[in-house]
Amino acid sequence: MIRRLLATLSLSGLSVMAHGQHQPLEGQVLNARTGQPVPFATLGVPRRGLGTVADENGRYLLRLPDNFADTVVVTSIGFSRALLLPAHLAAGQRVVRLAPQEQTLENVVVAHRRVKPATLGRKTAKGDLRWVAGSSGKNTVDDEWGWELGAVLHPAKPAVLEAFHVYLHDNNYELLRFRLNLYAYGQGKPGKTLLQQDVQLKAWPKQKGWLTVDLRSYNINLEAQPVAATIQWLQSETAEPQKKYFSVPVKRQPKQVMLERENSEAAWTIHAMQPSLYFELLTE
Numbered sequence: 001m002i003r004r005l006l007a008t009l010s011l012s013g014l015s016v017m018a019h020g021q022h023q024p025l026e027g028q029v030l031n032a033r034t035g036q037p038v039p040f041a042t043l044g045v046p047r048r049g050l051g052t053v054a055d056e057n058g059r060y061l062l063r064l065p066d067n068f069a070d071t072v073v074v075t076s077i078g079f080s081r082a083l084l085l086p087a088h089l090a091a092g093q094r095v096v097r098l099a100p101q102e103q104t105l106e107n108v109v110v111a112h113r114r115v116k117p118a119t120l121g122r123k124t125a126k127g128d129l130r131w132v133a134g135s136s137g138k139n140t141v142d143d144e145w146g147w148e149l150g151a152v153l154h155p156a157k158p159a160v161l162e163a164f165h166v167y168l169h170d171n172n173y174e175l176l177r178f179r180l181n182l183y184a185y186g187q188g189k190p191g192k193t194l195l196q197q198d199v200q201l202k203a204w205p206k207q208k209g210w211l212t213v214d215l216r217s218y219n220i221n222l223e224a225q226p227v228a229a230t231i232q233w234l235q236s237e238t239a240e241p242q243k244k245y246f247s248v249p250v251k252r253q254p255k256q257v258m259l260e261r262e263n264s265e266a267a268w269t270i271h272a273m274q275p276s277l278y279f280e281l282l283t284e
Contacts, residue, residue, distance in 0.1 A: 027094030029058040029074060038098055040179065040198070040234045041076040042146055043084075044265025051263025053145035053234050064089075073265050074098065077198045114284070117162070120153050121229070121278025125167045125210070127249030131260075131275065132170070133233060134245030146263035149248060150230025151274055152185055159283040161220040165210045166231055167276035168203065172243035176203040177235040180213065182220070183228040189268050190228035190259065195220065200234065215279075222281070228259055229277065249276045 029041040037058030044051030048070060054060040062072070072084035079098035133147055164180055180199040183190035201213045238244050250258060250273040258273040 025060075025062045025064050025089070025094070027060055027096065029054045029060065029076070029096045029098060031079075032097035032099045038076050038079065040177075040200075041074055041079075041096075041098065042232075042264035043072055043074050043096075044146065044263040045070050045072055046265045047267065049262045049266055051146045051265055053232075053264075055235065075264060077193070077195060115160075115282040116284075118159070118281055118283045119278050120155060120159070120281055121151060122251065122274045122276050123165070123278040124251070125169075125249060125276055127169075127251045127276060129250050129252070129273070130169050130247035131250050131258075131273075132245050132247040145233050145235060148181065148230040148232045148259070148261050148264075149275060150181070150228055150259045151277060152226055152228050152257045152259065152270075153279075154226050155222045155224050155281075155283070157224050157283045159222045159281040161215045161218070161222065161279050161281050163212055163214055163216075163280040164199075164201070164229075165212050165278055165280070166201070167210055167249055168208050168246055169249050170245060170247040171203060171206055171208050172240060172245060173203070173236045173238045174205045175235060175237040176207070176246060177201070177233075178211075178231040179234050181228075181230045181232055183230075185226040185228045188270070190230075194227065201231070229279070230259060231277070232264075250274060251276075 029038045030036065031038055038054065039056045039058060041054045041058060042051065043060055043062055050064065052060055052062045069086045071086065073081060074084065074096045075081045076098055079100055082096050082098050084093065084096060131149060178201045180201065182194040184192045184194060197218055199213060199215065199218060201211050203211050253272060253274055256270045256272045258271040258275055259268055260271070261268045
């Protein structure tokens with residue numbers, strides 16, 4: 001299993017980070033109103049390096065240590081969070097039902113203002129290093145998804161987001177899917193999520209280079225305040241056991257702007273680097 005490895009561009013070998021053995025917890029996340037699956041819901045244990053992402057059918061596999069006595073937090077964009085308490089787990093509860101939230105659509109007003117195209121983030125493909133992530137490569141439900149990588153960005157003026165791009169230096173998966181997350185940033189860490197709709201990026205088999213998602217239909221506005229933009233690993237499939245990883249170029253720099261965390265409830269770490277990801281936007 002390969003997870004979150006930092007490698008130079010010329011490095012030929014990859015180290016392995018091994019996790020302890022945990023008992024598997026398998027279940028499903030459903031819409032409490034309709035009974036339909038909630039695709040790619042996240043599950044995590046606060047302050048613990050334990051978590052995963054459900055698949056497209058809401059199914060999840062989460063490995064928990066023996067004598068586990070913590071709460072599992074289950075979330076998805078557009079739904080209220082739910083808790084799996086230790087008593088629920090002990091009683092055999094494995095199905096989680098999330099209640100849909102009412103969506104508030106903001107009006108985007110650009111009339112009588114001159115706007116111009118701009119970019120926000122690092123739009124250079126080359127880097128000093130590769131930030132590598134991989135998995136044990138199960139073809140269905142995996143217990144290793146949910147990892148996030150991103151950067152702190154500082155919009156100089158209010159803006160409307162047009163597109164998002166992230167560069168893949170390596171990609172050995174037939175299927176690779178990410179979620180774009182945006183958070184308000186303050187007191188040295190990401191806070192409230194800013195997106196009301198689920199924005200995903202899907203790579204075609206073994207795609208490398210810039211991976212792009214058109215954001216114009218989402219009406220996403222940014223204020224002139226710091227934000228954290230991340231990609232969250234949702235899904236991966238491959239038929240090659242020896243090649244189960246992807247990587248994003250990163251550039252060393254004095255400021256700590258690169259963010260990373262194990263899963264949706266894990267603590268954030270910050271590094272003096274910047275990954276190759278950026279937005280196209282319209283700004284005043």
